[in-house]
Amino acid sequence: MHVRLLWLPHAMPGSLFAALDVLRTASGIAQLQRPGRECGLSWQVIGETGRALPMPVPGLVRSRRRSRAAKRGRKQGETRSLLVIPGVMARNAPHLGELFEQQRAVLKLVERHAQAGGWIAASFNGIAYAAELGLLDGARIGAPWLYQSWMARRYRLCDFTHDEPMGVHGRVFHSVAPALQTEFMLRVLGHLHDPDLAQASARVLLLQAERQLLTPALTAQRWLTPTADSPVFRARRWLRDHIGAPYRLAEVAGAAAVSERTLLRHFRQVTGMTPLAYLHALRIERAKTLLEVSLHGTQAIAEACGYSDAATFRRLFQRATGMSMSDYRARYALRARRRYWRVEDGLREGTAA
Structure with missing residues (x-):
């Protein structure tokens, strides 16, 4: 065009x-x-x-x-x-x-x-x-x-x-x-x-509000102030901070300072989904970000998203996005492949010369 x-x-x-x-x-x-x-x-x-x-x-x-x-x-x-x-x-x-x-x-x-x-x-x-x-x-x-x-x-x-x-x-x-x-x-x-x-x-x-919240946790530079907001807010914040950790409803409810039953009821009312479904969405979004801007393989990305079994996470990603992780990276990657950017390769060639 x-x-x-x-x-x-x-x-x-x-x-x-x-x-x-x-x-x-x-x-x-x-x-x-x-x-x-x-x-x-x-x-x-x-x-x-x-x-x-x-x-x-x-x-x-x-x-x-x-x-x-x-x-x-x-x-x-x-x-x-x-x-x-x-x-x-x-x-x-x-x-x-x-x-x-x-x-x-x-x-x-x-x-x-x-x-x-x-x-x-x-x-x-x-x-x-x-x-x-x-x-x-x-x-x-x-x-x-x-x-x-x-x-x-x-x-x-x-x-x-x-x-x-x-x-x-x-x-x-x-x-x-x-x-x-x-x-x-x-x-x-x-x-x-x-x-x-x-x-x-x-x-x-364009502004990517959810990624603005998720990315600092990826780089371990997140800064949070104490808040006395709603249980759902506290639960969502806890889930964002523990994307890679195993999911346990009791821990999420404890972070929200309510019972498990109360958390499930309020969380569904506010977000339209369960805390686990919300965590899955966060993990998929983290995986998309890593596929776009990093060179990590699918096993490493699955582990960063809380899954030791890459095959299980690949199936979850396929259901959520309608495409495989490799297809997503091929379509939306925001950085060049390794062979196009590794400076050390060029330095070795220069030294050998």
Whole structure:
């Protein structure tokens, strides 16, 4: 997929930089997962004439040319082209209309792109560029509240009353707020390019609340303050701190300062599951993290998750995720294989030379 990031005189640059962050992160993860292979992603920043521009921020990254795979796809007639349209710094709705009158070349560029079968990802008031060309006629989408009334009057064939913050109509992806740009581009990436790569990138770029709680325990740097919260809170905290320990309900109930029967009742009411099921979920999440960022084998990972029998844990992982541990690592790994990063191998070769 080739992505063109449209830089306009009044563009909100954060939208483009967020899109670029997603593309660069996805490309980096793809290189870690499949070293030496093209990831199929390329991008460039273009001006209103459609010509490539150097990056507006010196030292960030230069425009990247299309990969050989993308060029081959274009010759074979495949459509893998995306135009990212940012929001613009309009003072108000009438000023947005004035910008359209001043940027007829931009509208022509968007029109040519659409006529060639390309996809569009427009955010904030940038969706008006697609609406101006009739690309959203018949759609029911969300629009920025500040411009909603103006858009409804100007583009009467489009319904802007939808409450969803982002979506897709035809070949136009749309988002109502610049702050959603990272999540928005991840959705576009998953839809048009590679869902697995988009999911792996989301784990890096979006807040992972549960992992923020679990990861410190992996590195033995967790800091906890005393709390007198609910028994369920204390039980969950104890389970997170003892993921690798054998499960004994009596110990969990003791940590929660209630009877086993009371703990089971309250735990199910609050979480919808038993403490053991919750512990299994924590162990699966820990295993996913280790598969993604470490080089440990399945036996070591099973032991880190409280199982001496790796075969038993592999079956649990398969039931929970729908895939084997090796398949999960192949799809979502966030680091290169050992032979691509071991510095000591290079040092030995240098010494031998």
